[in-house]
Amino acid sequence: MSITYLEAIREAQAKLLRDDDRVFIYGQDVGGNFGGAFKATKGLAKEFPGRVLNAPISEDAMVGTAIGAALQGMRPIVEMQFADFSSIALNQILNNAGTHYWRTNIPIPITVRLPSGGTKGSGPFHSQSMESLYAHYPGLVVMTPATVEDAYTMLIEAVAIDDPVVYCEHKYLYYHLKADRLPTEGLPIGKARIAREGRDLTIVTYSAMLHESLTVAEEFANEGLEIEVVDLRTVKPLDTDTVLASVARTGRLLCVGESFPWGGATAEVIARVTAEGFHLLDAAPARINAKDTPIPYHPNLWSAHRPSAKTIAEKARNLLRE
Amino acid sequence: MSITYLEAIREAQAKLLRDDDRVFIYGQDVGGNFGGAFKATKGLAKEFPGRVLNAPISEDAMVGTAIGAALQGMRPIVEMQFADFSSIALNQILNNAGTHYWRTNIPIPITVRLPSGGTKGSGPFHSQSMESLYAHYPGLVVMTPATVEDAYTMLIEAVAIDDPVVYCEHKYLYYHLKADRLPTEGLPIGKARIAREGRDLTIVTYSAMLHESLTVAEEFANEGLEIEVVDLRTVKPLDTDTVLASVARTGRLLCVGESFPWGGATAEVIARVTAEGFHLLDAAPARINAKDTPIPYHPNLWSAHRPSAKTIAEKARNLLRE
Amino acid sequence: MLQAAQRSEKKTKGKKTAPHERYLEAYRWMLQTRVFEDKLASLYRGGLITGGVYVGRGQEAISAACGMFLQKGDIFAPLIRDQAGRSAFGEPLIDVARTYLGSRQGPMRGRDGNIHRGKPGQGQLAMISHLGAMISVTVGVLLAKKFKGETGFVGLTTIGEGGMQSGATHEGMNIAAVEQVPLVLVATNNHYAYSTPNDREFACTDLVDRAKGYGFEGYTVDGTDLAACLDVIGGAVKRARAGRPPQLVVASVLRLAGHGEHDDASYITDEIKREPFAQDCLKCAEKVIVDLNLADAETLKKWRDEAAAEVENAVATAQKEAAPEAGEEDWCAISMRHLVDQIP
Amino acid sequence: MLQAAQRSEKKTKGKKTAPHERYLEAYRWMLQTRVFEDKLASLYRGGLITGGVYVGRGQEAISAACGMFLQKGDIFAPLIRDQAGRSAFGEPLIDVARTYLGSRQGPMRGRDGNIHRGKPGQGQLAMISHLGAMISVTVGVLLAKKFKGETGFVGLTTIGEGGMQSGATHEGMNIAAVEQVPLVLVATNNHYAYSTPNDREFACTDLVDRAKGYGFEGYTVDGTDLAACLDVIGGAVKRARAGRPPQLVVASVLRLAGHGEHDDASYITDEIKREPFAQDCLKCAEKVIVDLNLADAETLKKWRDEAAAEVENAVATAQKEAAPEAGEEDWCAISMRHLVDQIP
Ligand SMILES: Cc1ncc(C[n+]2csc(CCOP(=O)(O)OP(=O)(O)O)c2C)c(N)n1
Ligand SMILES: Cc1ncc(C[n+]2csc(CCOP(=O)(O)OP(=O)(O)O)c2C)c(N)n1
Ligand SMILES: [Mg+2]
Ligand SMILES: [Mg+2]
Numbered sequence A, B: 001m002s003i004t005y006l007e008a009i010r011e012a013q014a015k016l017l018r019d020d021d022r023v024f025i026y027g028q029d030v031g032g033n034f035g036g037a038f039k040a041t042k043g044l045a046k047e048f049p050g051r052v053l054n055a056p057i058s059e060d061a062m063v064g065t066a067i068g069a070a071l072q073g074m075r076p077i078v079e080m081q082f083a084d085f086s087s088i089a090l091n092q093i094l095n096n097a098g099t100h101y102w103r104t105n106i107p108i109p110i111t112v113r114l115p116s117g118g119t120k121g122s123g124p125f126h127s128q129s130m131e132s133l134y135a136h137y138p139g140l141v142v143m144t145p146a147t148v149e150d151a152y153t154m155l156i157e158a159v160a161i162d163d164p165v166v167y168c169e170h171k172y173l174y175y176h177l178k179a180d181r182l183p184t185e186g187l188p189i190g191k192a193r194i195a196r197e198g199r200d201l202t203i204v205t206y207s208a209m210l211h212e213s214l215t216v217a218e219e220f221a222n223e224g225l226e227i228e229v230v231d232l233r234t235v236k237p238l239d240t241d242t243v244l245a246s247v248a249r250t251g252r253l254l255c256v257g258e259s260f261p262w263g264g265a266t267a268e269v270i271a272r273v274t275a276e277g278f279h280l281l282d283a284a285p286a287r288i289n290a291k292d293t294p295i296p297y298h299p300n301l302w303s304a305h306r307p308s309a310k311t312i313a314e315k316a317r318n319l320l321r322e
Numbered sequence C, D: 001m002l003q004a005a006q007r008s009e010k011k012t013k014g015k016k017t018a019p020h021e022r023y024l025e026a027y028r029w030m031l032q033t034r035v036f037e038d039k040l041a042s043l044y045r046g047g048l049i050t051g052g053v054y055v056g057r058g059q060e061a062i063s064a065a066c067g068m069f070l071q072k073g074d075i076f077a078p079l080i081r082d083q084a085g086r087s088a089f090g091e092p093l094i095d096v097a098r099t100y101l102g103s104r105q106g107p108m109r110g111r112d113g114n115i116h117r118g119k120p121g122q123g124q125l126a127m128i129s130h131l132g133a134m135i136s137v138t139v140g141v142l143l144a145k146k147f148k149g150e151t152g153f154v155g156l157t158t159i160g161e162g163g164m165q166s167g168a169t170h171e172g173m174n175i176a177a178v179e180q181v182p183l184v185l186v187a188t189n190n191h192y193a194y195s196t197p198n199d200r201e202f203a204c205t206d207l208v209d210r211a212k213g214y215g216f217e218g219y220t221v222d223g224t225d226l227a228a229c230l231d232v233i234g235g236a237v238k239r240a241r242a243g244r245p246p247q248l249v250v251a252s253v254l255r256l257a258g259h260g261e262h263d264d265a266s267y268i269t270d271e272i273k274r275e276p277f278a279q280d281c282l283k284c285a286e287k288v289i290v291d292l293n294l295a296d297a298e299t300l301k302k303w304r305d306e307a308a309a310e311v312e313n314a315v316a317t318a319q320k321e322a323a324p325e326a327g328e329e330d331w332c333a334i335s336m337r338h339l340v341d342q343i344p
Helices: A005-019 A059-071 A083-088 A090-104 A131-136 A148-160 A171-176 A209-221 A240-250 A264-280 A299-305 A309-321 B005-019 B059-071 B083-088 B090-104 B131-136 B148-160 B171-176 B209-221 B240-250 B264-280 B299-305 B309-321 C020-045 C060-068 C083-089 C093-101 C133-147 C167-179 C207-214 C226-241 C281-291 C297-320 D020-045 D060-068 D083-089 D093-101 D133-147 D167-179 D207-214 D226-241 D281-291 D297-320
Strands: A023-027 A052-054 A075-079 A111-116 A141-143 A165-170 A193-196 A201-205 A227-231 A234-236 A253-256 A286-288 B023-027 B052-054 B075-079 B111-116 B141-143 B165-170 B193-196 B201-205 B227-231 B234-236 B253-256 B286-288 C075-077 C155-160 C183-189 C217-222 C247-252 D075-077 D155-160 D183-189 D217-222 D247-252
Touching: A005 A023, A005 A075, A005 A148, A005 A165, A005 A171, A023 A059, A059 A075, A059 A083, A059 A090, A059 C133, A059 C167, A083 A090, A083 A111, A083 B090, A090 A131, A090 B083, A090 B090, A090 C133, A111 A148, A111 A171, A131 A141, A131 A165, A131 A234, A131 A264, A131 B131, A141 A148, A148 A165, A165 A171, A193 A209, A193 A240, A201 A209, A201 A240, A201 A309, A209 A227, A209 A253, A209 A309, A227 A240, A240 A253, A240 A264, A253 A264, A253 A309, A264 A286, A264 B264, A264 B286, A286 A309, A286 B264, B005 B023, B005 B075, B005 B148, B005 B165, B005 B171, B023 B059, B059 B075, B059 B083, B059 B090, B059 D133, B059 D167, B083 B090, B083 B111, B090 B131, B090 D133, B111 B148, B111 B171, B131 B141, B131 B165, B131 B234, B131 B264, B141 B148, B148 B165, B165 B171, B193 B209, B193 B240, B201 B209, B201 B240, B201 B309, B209 B227, B209 B253, B209 B309, B227 B240, B240 B253, B240 B264, B253 B264, B253 B309, B264 B286, B286 B309, C020 C060, C020 C083, C020 C093, C020 C226, C020 C281, C020 C297, C060 C083, C060 C155, C060 C183, C060 C226, C060 C281, C075 C083, C075 C133, C083 C093, C093 C297, C133 C155, C133 C167, C133 C183, C167 C183, C167 C207, C167 D167, C183 C226, C207 C217, C207 C247, C207 D207, C217 C226, C226 C247, C226 C281, C281 C297, D020 D060, D020 D083, D020 D093, D020 D226, D020 D281, D020 D297, D060 D083, D060 D155, D060 D183, D060 D226, D060 D281, D075 D083, D075 D133, D083 D093, D093 D297, D133 D155, D133 D167, D133 D183, D167 D183, D167 D207, D183 D226, D207 D217, D207 D247, D217 D226, D226 D247, D226 D281, D281 D297
Parallel strands: A023 A052, A023 A075, A075 A111, A111 A165, A141 A165, A201 A227, A201 A253, A253 A286, B023 B052, B023 B075, B075 B111, B111 B165, B141 B165, B201 B227, B201 B253, B253 B286, C075 C155, C155 C183, C183 C247, C217 C247, D075 D155, D155 D183, D183 D247, D217 D247
Antiparallel strands: A141 A234, A193 A227, B141 B234, B193 B227
C-alpha cells in the first residue's frame, strides 16, 4: 500500500470525523460528491452526512462561523480553497480567534487548513506561503508538515489542541510525497525533527523545502560532507532547543523557507540561534527564501523564484567554505 | 512656534493637497468639520472642498477605490482609523496594490496611513503595529517615521513615490513629540539615520521605540557608555548598510521594536547583520519586542507588554557585559 | 395608547400593546443604564477611566428590548451601545464597572476594557472592535446548537448603520440565511457612524431593504418608542425561535451623545436634532408611564434611587479592587502551556 | 422575433429588438470565443498549457453584451468567464494566447497567466483572484474620472453568483452607490460556484433583490438569449452613462463546462441540465440567425472559418515566441529602483 500526503490529510479528517462528533468540516466545495478543490475531503460528505459543509465564497464568515461553533464545543476544520484566500479571513483568525483566550480565558479550538505553497503555473494568487503572517501574531499554533506521516498525525493533533491552529499543507507535496503506511503516533507538537543527521552544516527548514534540502544533503554526502537537516514541523511554537543542539554539533546554519524573504520564519530562526547560540557558530548564519516579488506563473520563472536544491546547494557550499 | 508629530502629518497633507491636484484623502471621518479620529485632517475638507472624503466602514473597498483612482492618475491617501482595522484591507494592500506593478508594469501610487502602536487604555484592537505584515510581502514601501520632521517629509515623499506606501504613524507620538519647525528637506527615503552617535553598542529601532532607546542612551552616557542609536525610518527598504556600518563601530547590536516578537523587523535586522556582518559582532545580537500576547488594555499591563526604557536598558546592560 | 411599531415589509396584525409589566421592566433597564452611563461619563471626565467611554444614550429602548426576549440558552452578541440589553440579558453591573475601571476581578481582568467584554460561557459573546465580525461568530454558535440537536434557541446580535457597510456583516448575514439559523440582527441607524452622516454611509432608501436580498425577514421600528421596540423585537425573536428565516430589525434613533465621551459631537446638526427620531426614548417612556399612570411618581423616584444606589455600589466596589499587575500576569496567549512558543 | 429581456424590478417599454448588425457582431464575438476556448481546452488536454484553463462556455452572450456597449474611455473589469466581452472590448486574441502560453511578449510577460490579465492603461483592468476585489477598484477609476471632470463614461465589471457573497463585493457595491459613479455590475448566476450549487451560496429568491438594498437599479436577464442580453446590458450601460444610479444586471445561465478544464463537472445534475437556462446561448443565437435569415449558411460558415483561422494564427504565433527566462527577468516588485529593498 502507498499513501500520499494528500490522502493522509483526507484520512486524518476521516478519522477525526469518525472518532469525534464535535468535528465538522467547513469550506468551499468540500461537500457533495466533490470533496474539495484538491479532493482532501473526497467522499467524506457522503460518509459523514451533515458534517462536511459547503461554504459560500465568504472566508471571513467561514472562520467567524467556525469560531462560534468552537465556542459551543465543536471542533471545526475550515478548509481554505487556497492559502492565498485566507487573506480575507485574516482578521477573524488574528483578531478574533487569536485573541479570544487572552481576553476571555476561553480558547477557540479551530483548525484552519491552508493549501499552501507553489506549484508550477499557479501564479501570484494560488501559490502563497502565509505561515509568517499568522506566526507573527500571538495566539495561534502554526503547523507546516513536511511529510506524509506529519501531515496525518499533526492534523489529528491540530484538532485536539484547544487553541486555534493554522495548518499549512503544501500543495506540491500533495501528490509528490508518498509513504507506505500511516503512523499511529508522531513526534509531539512543538518538537522539531532531525530529518537527517550530519556534522558539517545545519539546514533548518520546513514544509516542501525539507525535500529540496534533503536532496542537497544527499548530494553533499557523495562528497563526504554531512549536512544535518532539521524539519521544524511547527513554525510556532518554534523548537529553538533542537535547532540549537544541531548548530552546536555543526557550527553552521542555513535556514531555508519558501515564503517571501523579509522577516518570517528564516529570520526568526536566525534571530533565535544568534541570540542563544552565538558562540556555537563558526560562520555567519545564512538564509534562503523566495524572491521578493509576487510568485510568477511561468514555470521558468517560478522555479527560479523559490529556493531549489540548486540554489540551496550553492548557499550551502559558500557557507561550508567560510 | 512648536509643532507636534500629528500637526506635521496634517501639514504634510495640507501641502500635498495644495501642491498637487492629484492628491485626495479618503477615510472614515476625515471629512466635514471633524477631520478624523485623531484630527490629522482637521480643516482640510473645508480648505480643499471635494478632496477630503468620508468613507463608509469598508476598509477593503477604501483601498480598492484608492487603487482604482491611482490607476487613473490620482495620488490617494487612505487614512485607516486605526492601523488595526487595516486587517480588513490587507487583501487589497498585499494582493492588489502590492502585486500590480509586477503583473502589469503599472505601479499603484497610493499611500495608506496607519495610526499605529500603543497608547494606554487602547487595548488589543486599537494598539497594533502592523509594519511586519506589510513588509513581509513584496511590492510595498513601509515607512515608520519616528520624528516630527520625518513624519512631515516622509509623508510628502510617500505620496511622491510611484509605488504603494504603507505609512505607519505612531499614535503615542502624536502629541508627545514636538519640533520647532517643519523641515524643507529630509534624508532620502530608504536611508536610516544615526539618531545618536556612540561606540559601545548599536541600538537599531524605529517609530516610538526610538525615543525609549534614546532615553536609555542618555542614561548610559552618564555612566560613560555611549550607545549609538539607528532610526530605520523605513523598515522596507531596510538600510542594511547604515546598520552594518554602525555595528562595525560598536561590535554590539540590540534591535528594538514595538510589534509582536515572532519574525518582523527586529528579526529581519538581525538576520541581515549576522549574514553580512557576522565578523563585526563582539557579542550575540539581541532584540526586544512586545510580548507575545494581544496588547492589554490596562496601563499596568500595557506598559509591561511593550519594550520600555527600563527593559531596553536591562537588555543593553546584559549585552555590554558580554 | 402605546404606539405600535411600523413594519415596512410585512404588515402583521397582533397585539399592539406590550404588557405593562414588560414595559416597566424594560424601562427600568433603560433607567439603570442611563444612570450608570452618566456615572461612567462623569468618571471619565474626572480622569478616573483610562481609554474611552461609549454610551448608548438615546438607544436604551432598542437595546433593552434586545435583551428582554432572550432566555437561558440564547445567545447575545452586543456591540458598543448595548448596555441596557446587556443588563436585561443578565450582565451584572459590577462586570461593567470592573471592566471600565480595569479591575483584575472583572471578566476581562484588565486585559480588555470598556465595551469589549463578555462571558461567552453564559451566552454573551465578547465583541472584537472590527465591526461586523461578531455576526458570523453568532451564526457559528447557533449552527453548533443545531448540530447538537438543541431547539427553541435564538441568537441576537446588534450592529450600527455604519457597521452594516462592512464586508463581514454581509458575509455573516448571508451565511445566516444559507444555514437558516435562528438569528435576529438588530441594526440601529442612529444617523451617524462616529462623525459620518448617513449620506456618506449608504445610498439605499432604507437599510431594511437589505433584508430581502439575503432572504431575511425585515422590519423597521421607531427606536424612540419603547413599546414599538418591544413589539417588533419581541416579534422578531419569536419568529426566529419558531423557525422562520433570520430576522433583520432596523431601528431609527439619533445618537444622543458623542461617539465616545471624548467626542463633543459638534457635527450633529441642529436640523437633525429636531427630527422625531431624535427624541430621547427614556423621556418618551417616562411620559407614557406617567400619562397612562403605569407607575406613580413615588415609584418612579424609588426606581431612580435604586438604580443610583446599584450604580454607586458597583462603581465603589470596582474602585476598591486591585488593578492587574504585570508581574503577576500570566502572559500566555494560548491555553495549552506546553505549546507556548518560548521566544528568547 | 428576438425575445426581449425580462426585467424584474422595473418594467420599461423600449425597443424589443436589438439591431441586426449589433446582434450579428455580438454573435461573431461569441463564436470566436467558443472556437478559441475550445482550442485552449484542447491545448490544455494536450499538456501544452501550464496551470488552468477557464472558459465561458454558455456565458458568451452575456459576456459579449458586456463588451459591446463600452466605448473608448470606458472601463471594463472582467473576470474568469469573459472572453467574449474582453474581445468585444478590444483585447486582441494574441494577448490571450500569449498569456495562456506564457509568452514573454504577452501583456503579463509570463508573470501571470490565463484569465489574470489586462491592460489597465487601455481601460481593461487586470483581475486578481480574490472575488469581489475588482469592484471597488473599478469604482475608484470612475471616481477619479469624475474628479477630473470627465463625463459620459461608464465602468462595467462582472461577478459570479458565488463572488456576490464576498465581503469585497458588498463594500464595493455600497461605495459605488455612495459615490454615485456610473457603474454597471453584471452578475452571472451560472448556478454553480465551482461545485457548489445555489442553495449553499445564498438564500434570497433572486440576487437582483440585492439591488435595492444598495440603491442600485436592478434588472434580470435570460443569459441564453443574446437579444435580451444586448437589450438589458445595453440599457444598463445607457442608464449609467446618463447618470442614473449604479446598475445591477443579474443573468441566468448554466455553466456549460467544468469550473476549469481540469474539472469534469460531474456534480452538475441532469435535472438542471434540462432547465431552460441550461441552453447553449451560441446555439440559440445561431437558431435565431437561421430562423430569421439574418445571415445565410455560407456566411455563417465563413465566419466560423475566419474565427478558426484567427485562433490558429494567434496560437501559432504565441507558441513560436520565447518563454521568459529567469536570468533575464527583472526581479523587482516596485517601479522605483532606488527604493528596492536589497535583502542579503
Ligand atoms: C472595521 C472597522 N472599521 C473601523 C472601526 C472604527 N469605528 C468604531 S465605531 C465606528 C462607528 C460605528 O458606527 P455605527 O456602526 O453606525 O455604530 P454607532 O457608533 O453609530 O452606534 C467606527 C468607524 C471599527 N470598529 N471597525
Ligand atoms: C475570495 C475568494 N475565495 C475563493 C476563491 C476560489 N474560487 C475561484 S473561482 C470560484 C468559484 C466562483 O464562482 P462564481 O462566482 O459563481 O463564478 P463562476 O466560476 O461560476 O463563473 C472560487 C471559489 C476566489 N477566487 N476568491
Ligand atoms: Mg451609527
Ligand atoms: Mg457561478
